[in-house]
Amino acid sequence: MKENSKVLALKYRPTVFKDLIGQDVIRDTILSSIIDNKTPNAYLFTGIRGVGKTTTARIVAKALNCKNGVNKLCEKNMCENCEAISNSNHIDVLEMDAASKTGVDDVRDLIEFSRYGPSIAKYKIFIIDEVHMLSKQAFNALLKTLEEPPTYKNGGSLKFIFATTEIKKIPVTVVSRCQRFDLSRVKSIELFNFLKNVKDLEGGNISDEAIKLIVKISEGSVRDALSLLDRAIISQQNNKELDLKDAQKIFGYFDKSLLIDLFKNIFDGDEEKVLQQYRLIYDQGVEPKVFLNDFLEILYYLKNINSLKIDGTNFSLNDEQFETIKDLSAKIENSIFLLFWQFTIQTMQELDIISNQNLSIEMFLIRLIYIKGIKSNISSEKIESLDIPERLSKSFKNKEVLDQIKGQTIDQIKNIVQEDKDKLNIDKSVKNIIEIKSFDELIKTCDQKKEIKLKYELENNVNLVSFEKNRIEISFNEDLSKDFLKIISSKLFNWTGERWIITLSKKQGELTKKQIKVKNKKDMLENAKKTKTYKTIKEIFDDAELVDVKNEEIND
Structure with a gap:
């Protein structure tokens, strides 16, 4: 591939340590360790996409195997080792994508290959990209070799270089055997200067404001920034300067x-x-x-x-x-x-x-x-001290906002009541307060208030455990609506003017009203089948079936 035909992200990929931007501390640390011959068995590079993890891995491989030594690392006129590593075809430096080779068999092949010494380089190096994609078994197979890598007759040894964007997915046992380097996002000013230099080298006519937009969108990723710059350069027409407005249109951003x-x-x-x-x-x-x-x-x-x-x-x-x-x-x-x-x-x-x-x-x-007008008349101290109904009744439009200030959500086990925003603006001196003393009265009130859905839930899906003043303990079946607690708490507050505590119990509770009705009907049918009338009808019509009984009392 011709150099000019490469995308910018490949064309301007660093080949030596000094070309790396934004990773000065890591660069100096690695250089010092190589110069002092104190390199670890395994390197682990982690960071977001496009900050130089794989690039740094290749530079480390070149620094370890360059025939000119780390102090005179090849830049343009590369030695045999550096050129092969740059082209990813060195016989002793194996690059593997863990996203496509995740299994334990792939790792076993690596370990088997590691038994043989390097052919032309000093160090045999395995670069594994996206290493977090390896399976648990594959990681376990690596542990022994990571801790005690083989050494070779030429004085070199085996080195692992891992790169990942998701460090948390790598087992601690593997991380502890590596020297970890966290590559940070490249600072905006560094990335801006780098892009401006690339733009000049490519002959692009792009304004500084447009380049700043590219820096912002790339979020510290050099590869993303170069890809966006590439797009901006090819979007130029008649050598017209690409300004901020044009860049916003190209990248889908606005002023x-x-x-x-x-x-x-x-x-x-x-x-x-x-x-x-x-x-x-x-x-x-x-x-x-x-x-x-x-x-x-x-x-x-x-x-x-x-x-x-x-x-x-x-x-x-x-x-x-x-x-x-x-x-x-x-x-x-x-x-x-x-x-x-x-x-x-x-x-x-x-x-x-x-x-x-x-x-x-x-x-x-x-x-x-x-x-937007919330809290215009209520200080933050007062909001903290107000009781929930009093606070919400200040303005029913802003109930949801106040809920979010306090972070009050319905606790399904220990329910501290939240009142419905549309029904809380109550004046007790005007509205009639209803007194509800039993579960049956509650169902009757729902019927009178035309709350059909709530009545249905109470009759079909709720098992009463206990009913006291301002406190109801219930259990329920799987068909109960998710909004039930919120709705019943709100309605009880509106009807009685008082807060009620609805507690969910692990006890079985009474049968639901529907279950009681079904049981009563079944008992009535059984009793009816014991009467002389039923037996006489069965003698005349042997295929007759008793379907329903209208009268509650059955007499012979």
Whole structure:
């Protein structure tokens, strides 16, 4: 393959230690160990994609086997070993992808191969990429060889170099036998300077702002950044400079100023402008999840803008946007930003179960408009001290927000009641309070209040264990609705004006009303079959069957 035809991620792949960016400490540590001849039996490189794990593994292999020595490591005019390692075809340096060879048999082949000394190099090296994909049996087969690798007649030995993105999936017994190096994300300024240099070498005409956007999207991954730069370069037309707006269109990102204006309109309560601005962003081809991720990012800046500097925001904001956010943040309480954060996370989870994600985002924005005023009249100290019904009755529209502040969810075993937001605005002096003294009265009240679903649940799926004032202990069957506890707690509070504790018990409890009805009917049928009338009918009509009995008392 010609050098110019390679993708940038391969063309500018580091070949020596000094070319590595963002991993200075790791580079110096490995170099020192090789120079002092204190190399470990196994290296373990871990980190996110594209930060140089496999690249570092190859450079280590070259440093161990270079004919010129580690201090004069080949760069351009490579020795036989360095060139073969760079091309991944060295006879003594075996690269294996654990994603495709996961079994114990593959590892046994490696161990068998390790018995023979290196042919032309000093060290025999096994580079295993995505090592976390190996099976448990394969890892166990490696343990002995990792701890005591074979040594060879030429003075060299066997070295393992592992690379992984998921260190937690590797057994501790394997990790403890390796020298572990955690490769960090490359810092924004380093990656920016690197991309700018590559852009100049490739003759690309791309603005600094567009490169900063690439740095932001790549999230510290050099390979991702080079792939995006490659895409930007080939998107140029007539050598026209690729500016930020063009880059946003190419990569599906939008101008943060639009999002900041959107926040302004949310806080102003202008529903029409909020929807117009969101639709403008959506029409640019921005995916709902990308929009929400950027929405969270601006929320973070609004909350923490006073502790940030422009150069510390990962190239996300320019000077004007920074000052605008700072002014906006000063006018809004921090608690509002935390509430918005909670609702945004919740909406991101909802997107996976909704077919039309765009409509869900619009409803999410409208929802934010109507909750933005929370806590305007209630201090945080008072919210902590208020009882649940009193707190929620301050504003039924904001009940769900207050629930999220306190983190109160229904405990299915020890249920501390949460009241329904649509029914809590109660004035006890006006409404009639109902007194409910028994389980039967509760079912009767459900019938009077036309709560048919709740009545059905009580009669068919609930076994009463005990009924006391403001406390009901029950067991239930598998058909009970998941919302039952929330619904009955809310209704009891509305009807009686008092909080009720609904406890789920391990005791069997009484039969359900439906079971009692079925049992009574069965008993009536059995009693009816013992009467002379039934026996006389059976003598005349021998195929007759008694299906139902209308009268509760059966007399001969």
